[in-house]
Amino acid sequence: MKPALLVIDMQKEFFNRSQACDGSLKSAVEYINAAIALFREKKLPIIAIQHKAEYLKPGTPGFDVHENIKLSPQDLRIIKTYRNSFTKTGLAKQLRTLDVDTVLVTGYRADNCILSTYRGAQDLDFTPIILKGSIASGNAEHIRFVEEISDTITFGALKTLL
Numbered sequence: 001m002k003p004a005l006l007v008i009d010m011q012k013e014f015f016n017r018s019q020a021c022d023g024s025l026k027s028a029v030e031y032i033n034a035a036i037a038l039f040r041e042k043k044l045p046i047i048a049i050q051h052k053a054e055y056l057k058p059g060t061p062g063f064d065v066h067e068n069i070k071l072s073p074q075d076l077r078i079i080k081t082y083r084n085s086f087t088k089t090g091l092a093k094q095l096r097t098l099d100v101d102t103v104l105v106t107g108y109r110a111d112n113c114i115l116s117t118y119r120g121a122q123d124l125d126f127t128p129i130i131l132k133g134s135i136a137s138g139n140a141e142h143i144r145f146v147e148e149i150s151d152t153i154t155f156g157a158l159k160t161l162l
Helices: 019-041 091-097 110-123 140-149 155-161
Strands: 003-008 046-051 076-080 102-108 127-136
Touching (some): 003 019, 003 110, 019 046, 019 127, 102 110, 127 155
Parallel strands (some): 003 046, 003 102, 102 127
8 A cells, every 4th residue: 555645635725614614624733743643754645736726716815725824835736626635736756756655635615626536536546535534624514425335544543554
């Protein structure tokens, strides 16, 4: 198994939308940063994926990854325009170039981009795993549902595997 960490849509635009959403995102940041530190220590790929839309474009303040996410300039970046991070991006090609076969999926929004990317990974023969506690939504039930129907791993178990 060679994993890569996907940090999806943890952009400034999505923070402060609602109290529930903001709390969920802040909670996910802790797990995402722990995973980033672990992947960096193990010299495994970290890929930040940012959503681009009519209201959210590169160069605008909301497009940037939130400053609390501990990314480095050497981490790969992908810009997407669809929910599925693999659709019309170079993500799959980059993962294959890195000999990655497993993706640890983290980020925002559980029932939308996270689930779409999870299923997209399966369709392309990658093994997707969701890190428990690392996905966010404005609706806690959506997080629970996505974690329930997906393969998940706790941070403690991830540390022992890597």
